[in-house]
Amino acid sequence: MSQAGEIDVINSNPQIPTMFITDVGTAIPIANELNVFGVGGIVTSGAGNTITITGGATIATTYTANTGTAAPALNNINILGASVAALGVPVATVASGSTVTLNVQRASAAIASSSANAGIASFDSAAFSVDVSGFVTLKGGSAAIDSIGVDATSGTGTNPVVPTVAGLITVNGAVVAAGTNPIRTVSTLPNTYQIQNQISQAIASTDATKIGLSNFDKVDFTVDSNGFVASTYTKSFLFGGM
Numbered sequence: 001m002s003q004a005g006e007i008d009v010i011n012s013n014p015q016i017p018t019m020f021i022t023d024v025g026t027a028i029p030i031a032n033e034l035n036v037f038g039v040g041g042i043v044t045s046g047a048g049n050t051i052t053i054t055g056g057a058t059i060a061t062t063y064t065a066n067t068g069t070a071a072p073a074l075n076n077i078n079i080l081g082a083s084v085a086a087l088g089v090p091v092a093t094v095a096s097g098s099t100v101t102l103n104v105q106r107a108s109a110a111i112a113s114s115s116a117n118a119g120i121a122s123f124d125s126a127a128f129s130v131d132v133s134g135f136v137t138l139k140g141g142s143a144a145i146d147s148i149g150v151d152a153t154s155g156t157g158t159n160p161v162v163p164t165v166a167g168l169i170t171v172n173g174a175v176v177a178a179g180t181n182p183i184r185t186v187s188t189l190p191n192t193y194q195i196q197n198q199i200s201q202a203i204a205s206t207d208a209t210k211i212g213l214s215n216f217d218k219v220d221f222t223v224d225s226n227g228f229v230a231s232t233y234t235k236s237f238l239f240g241g242m
Contacts, residue, residue: 060072066093067094070096070097082102084103086108086119106120150185152185154186158190159187161191161192170189171192172192173195174197178201181196182209200214
């Protein structure tokens, strides 16, 4: 004799799970089936009466930097950026405690090209222009002059003449004693040169190397606003016959 009615699976078979509790939410089988999927690199596989969960990212316990190591604090690592003085290392990471700092060195002046001396910089707005792409040009777009060649040197002068650390070259005008150089450039001090003009001199015959600056006796000469020199005397010439 059989009894008709519904079968109470839950109460009759308490060992069969009917709800699966997860970290977030619950899952209930439908038609006696429960889906088990993996995300974030996790893969699930089933065989027989076994479900295998594999993969997933490995959580780092230490972080190695150029200098030092860092360990997470409360599962957190602090990553900071900083500019530092020029050290010969353009970019470096420094770890301490739970913090990793990315250091970028500032630019420096060097005597030769070296990638180790590369660094971030700002530019004097009086001398340079920087566009929105970070492209740097000289004001006016002209080429830089880093030295000036001269005709000669004297004293502590140099050839070529180079600027001071402030980028300054001093140019003076000077009158010098009569010689064989009507006009020339002479470096007389570091970062300085003169444009020298010699004074005139009396000579026996024409010579272009002896020309120079002169002034004139106003009793004997007149000089107009254009610098034209004329004699104040009127000479007469008498011609006679025999």
